[in-house]
Amino acid sequence: MGNSKDVQLTATEIGIIWSLYQFKTMMVRVLEHLLEKSEDKESRKILTKLYDGEVRIVNELTTIFNNEQAAVPVGFTKKDVMKGVPRLFDHNFDLMYIRTMAKISIGYYALYSTMSYRKDIRNLNNNLTKHAQKVYDEITELLLNRGVLVRPPHISMPKDSEFVKDQKYISGFNFLQEKRPLNTIEIGHLCYAIETNTMGIQLMTGYAQAAKNKDVQNYFVKGKELAQKIVTEFNDILMRSDIQAPVTWTAKATDSTTPPFSDKLMMYNTNLLSTFGLGSNVIGGAFSFRPDLPIKLAMLAQDIFTFAKEGGKIMIENNWMEEPPHAEDRNKLTNKNQ
Missing domain, CATH: 1.20.1260.10 (Ferritin, core subunit, four-helix bundle)
Incomplete structure (x- = not known):
């Protein structure tokens, strides 16, 4: 040091x-x-x-x-x-x-x-x-x-370097209009989200089985449904570009209903993953050139934010949310003798 x-x-x-x-x-x-x-x-x-x-x-x-x-x-x-x-x-x-x-x-x-x-x-x-x-x-x-981890899909190798020639490349607000094929950057972010949320489905499944608190249990069920929604919608986007979505791997929750962890730990872990999911959606939207994708990612980000906010309320109600160090409350210090 x-x-x-x-x-x-x-x-x-x-x-x-x-x-x-x-x-x-x-x-x-x-x-x-x-x-x-x-x-x-x-x-x-x-x-x-x-x-x-x-x-x-x-x-x-x-x-x-x-x-x-x-x-x-x-x-x-x-x-x-x-x-x-x-x-x-x-x-x-x-x-x-x-x-x-x-x-x-x-x-x-x-x-x-x-x-x-x-x-x-x-x-x-x-x-x-x-x-x-x-x-x-x-x-x-x-x-x-x-053979447990599935690689993202393959495409044909590019033969030449190309430049965007017209505005159609960034079109996509008209949902009735035919969309251009996804580019490799967009495919990468979609596959990344699918893989992470597939893991999230199983994590939420196990946590829901094991949670002691009923509100916490219901919260994990909502988390599972949200992860399923994200996987389904992103798979659908890939399929519409004739790209085979990654096949689900075999790792899964068991049939145990006995909690190995406290509800507090499982809630914190879920909150951490929600925060990560929000960040990934922002990055994915920033690097997507087809306007319909940032819109979709923004809508899902709102769902994730709402889910995370609900989790925060549950943690506060159960005294599970430790407060980070904070700046001095100068108003309180100034008025302490008044």
């Missing part, structure tokens, strides 16, 4: 390490359950290495909070994971889930590294990015070799 400890953390950096602590303590709890139930040698090797890394990061974050004489967040503790319960998802799903969380992590760490100024915080996020990329690569290779 050098002299980093002599430099006060900025508000942004406090927010970064606070958010990382929430995420990493959740991942430690999830991995404790996955490792307890892991029977596959290759999977267990990856999960063990990941677990050790997550614990190390939690300890590093705790040290930063202590060095700054700041309160360590509650995050997620051993109370949020139940031992000795049946597995909620099969072993292939475990890896698909970790792969999805690695995808989310890579994006967040890259963003956090550009928001950090103190050297130790920059180094932390850079190391986290490298670690998440390595985990993603290892799991992707393993799942491809097992």
